[in-house]
Amino acid sequence: xxxxxxGLSDAxxxxxxxxxxxxxxxxxxxxxxxxxxxxxxxxxxxxxxGKTAGFTLPMLEILxxxxxxxxxxxxxxxxxxxxxxxAQVAESVEHxxxxxxxxxxxxxxxxxxxxxMMKLRRGVDILVATPGRLMDLYSQNAVKFSQLEILVLDxxxxxxxxxxxxxxxxxLALLPPRRQTLMFSATFSDEIRALTKGLLNQPVEIEVSPxxxxxxxxxxxxxxxxxxxxxNLLIHLIKKNNWSQVLVFTRTKHGANRLTEKLGQSGIKAAxxxxxxxxxxxxxxxxDFKSGTVxxxxxTDIAARGLDIAQLPQxxxxxxxxxxxxxxxxxxxxxxxxADGQAVSLVSADExxxxxxxxxxxxxxxxxxxxxxxxxxHDVPESNIASMPRAKSKPRxxxxxxxxxxxxxxxxxxxxxxSGQRNEHRPSGSATRSNKPGx
Ligand code: AMP
Numbered sequence: 001x002x003x004x005x006x007g008l009s010d011a012x013x014x015x016x017x018x019x020x021x022x023x024x025x026x027x028x029x030x031x032x033x034x035x036x037x038x039x040x041x042x043x044x045x046x047x048x049x050g051k052t053a054g055f056t057l058p059m060l061e062i063l064x065x066x067x068x069x070x071x072x073x074x075x076x077x078x079x080x081x082x083x084x085x086x087a088q089v090a091e092s093v094e095h096x097x098x099x100x101x102x103x104x105x106x107x108x109x110x111x112x113x114x115x116x117m118m119k120l121r122r123g124v125d126i127l128v129a130t131p132g133r134l135m136d137l138y139s140q141n142a143v144k145f146s147q148l149e150i151l152v153l154d155x156x157x158x159x160x161x162x163x164x165x166x167x168x169x170x171x172l173a174l175l176p177p178r179r180q181t182l183m184f185s186a187t188f189s190d191e192i193r194a195l196t197k198g199l200l201n202q203p204v205e206i207e208v209s210p211x212x213x214x215x216x217x218x219x220x221x222x223x224x225x226x227x228x229x230x231x232n233l234l235i236h237l238i239k240k241n242n243w244s245q246v247l248v249f250t251r252t253k254h255g256a257n258r259l260t261e262k263l264g265q266s267g268i269k270a271a272x273x274x275x276x277x278x279x280x281x282x283x284x285x286x287x288d289f290k291s292g293t294v295x296x297x298x299x300t301d302i303a304a305r306g307l308d309i310a311q312l313p314q315x316x317x318x319x320x321x322x323x324x325x326x327x328x329x330x331x332x333x334x335x336x337x338x339a340d341g342q343a344v345s346l347v348s349a350d351e352x353x354x355x356x357x358x359x360x361x362x363x364x365x366x367x368x369x370x371x372x373x374x375x376x377x378h379d380v381p382e383s384n385i386a387s388m389p390r391a392k393s394k395p396r397x398x399x400x401x402x403x404x405x406x407x408x409x410x411x412x413x414x415x416x417x418x419s420g421q422r423n424e425h426r427p428s429g430s431a432t433r434s435n436k437p438g439x
Contacts, residue, residue, distance in 0.1 A: 025050030356383035
């Protein structure tokens, strides 16, 4: 299938061509015709699938076909959970709409509200917003929704995780009931399904990658290591493998700062990106990372959500996430749009329960490596992924840890220098001894 057969105008096709896209991604070939047909859409798609263009292209097409916008009004509203994602969606809107006479704006918190109010004064065809700032603008009469035709909820699951449900419900109550609604979410939890009731009208359901599976192009492996040696191991891996662009995840903001400092001390340029950083600092860190001035970006889950860094080759989980689904989101940062990626998790013995939950979710065991010189004093017990159903995880606040594994067991180690290729996964069910799940 080609983009030309999807029903998009020449102005949009030109912008796509400029981007160098040859064929629509699976989400695009399914979502674009449905949206152009006026249908509501509920799509399960992670970052990296091309979902942004999947809703932006048909939205621009629909908006370009009819009348202009009144002052302070909005014809299409895209809600996103984070400022970074809002900025990235807005960038896409601007690029794909560059040959169209449409106006767009992006609003989010953490920066001055006045310039945003000025921008909205003439009205915009497309407004990309985070929920909190949008409510502030609404309460100051800076934005009206009477002309609203299209609503997009991007990364709806994350908006719920981040506690935006009340803001979202308030916003929904302000919108005209006759509109087209598009919802994108990495997963469809019961909570998401509850939100969709009454929100979506006979939606077309689209699922592009099976729920909770990681992209095939990502080589995933774990390095078992003692907790106290993780920083040195990371420095060793970056230097030895000459990794030039690495996204590193830590569980806490404090941990991100500390690691950034240590990397800097060892001569590796790094920047941290998390909720305590100002918007300016985050934008700068991301720009420096993209341009290559900064080699390592250390991020917490929420800050990293939705970051679109084209063809990110290397992701490191400095700590495993508390919530196993976050592992899938993290890994989604790499190996996108067909490019190969590598994701390594540094796992210490106390993280065995998290590892077990992740491996149960993935339904496979991850390949283990022990790097020469970083052999463990405390073994990481092998997960038992077969015997028990995984407990349904509830979102937990960042930084909240679970009890460490009490029982220890042995496992076979493979020693590795840390420079080779790791393409295969160990078949699931191989090995090992069991340890009790951590929750
Ligand atoms: P997204 O899932 O929207 O965050 O997009 C992930 C990445 O894929 C972005 O860097 C896009 O520029 C890129 N992308 C989107 N659509 C296509 C396509 N049809 N062909 C190649 N790359 C694409």
